Amino acid sequence: MDIETSIKQDMKSLGCDSDVKISLAYQLYIHLVDEKLMYDTEYCYNKDVDTLYVVARPRKNEKLNIYVPIRTYDDISVEFINKMQENLCTVESGHSINLAFIEGDSTIVIYSFTKGLVERPSSQKVTEYRKKEERRSYINSELMRHRSEILNDALNGGMVDDDDCQVLD
Incomplete structure (x- = not known):
């Protein structure tokens, strides 16, 4: 055999x-x-x-x-x-x-x-995460774009009008 x-x-x-x-x-x-x-x-x-x-x-x-x-x-x-x-x-x-x-x-x-690794998130969670990341990216780009103005106002004691403020979720 x-x-x-x-x-x-x-x-x-x-x-x-x-x-x-x-x-x-x-x-x-x-x-x-x-x-x-x-x-x-x-x-x-x-x-x-x-x-x-x-x-x-x-x-x-x-x-x-x-x-x-x-x-x-x-x-x-x-x-x-x-x-x-x-x-x-x-x-x-x-x-x-x-x-x-x-x-x-x-x-x-x-x-x-x-065993024990994280399971793949649902498509709804992925969509929510992407939206959150897009919003964060937009805010960062706006901060970078207006960086010099923000720094100048901070250093010179600039005033912020209530009309200029917007509350973000």
Whole structure:
């Protein structure tokens, strides 16, 4: 029996019945062992999320990293990433998870996701923020444009009429 068959049978014995998941995990495992030369590389299965994944250390004394193999054309959502982090992250591995996107030609691209980062604001909040920034930019440009007059009035005790004042939100 060759090594590939042996590893794939071992992955199947962990509880994973999907040949696709086993194939992806095998490709990732070989990539991390042979190309990335990672330490303590092991494959694991979590039945709660039906996921076959790989854990490895990039360097001998670093913490374990979690690598989840994903096909490049699979839809990935923030909920999926959160679910993986909740079910796979441990005290030893920390709050990060690595999604390894695997293309049909065995190209592997790895992205890291860390739990606790700020979620993307809604489009309404972005619009409000842009308006606020535009207003701030306008005020700064007006202050710069009238800088010499403002400084001159400040140094000479200039008077400001109530009619010249405008309250800004």
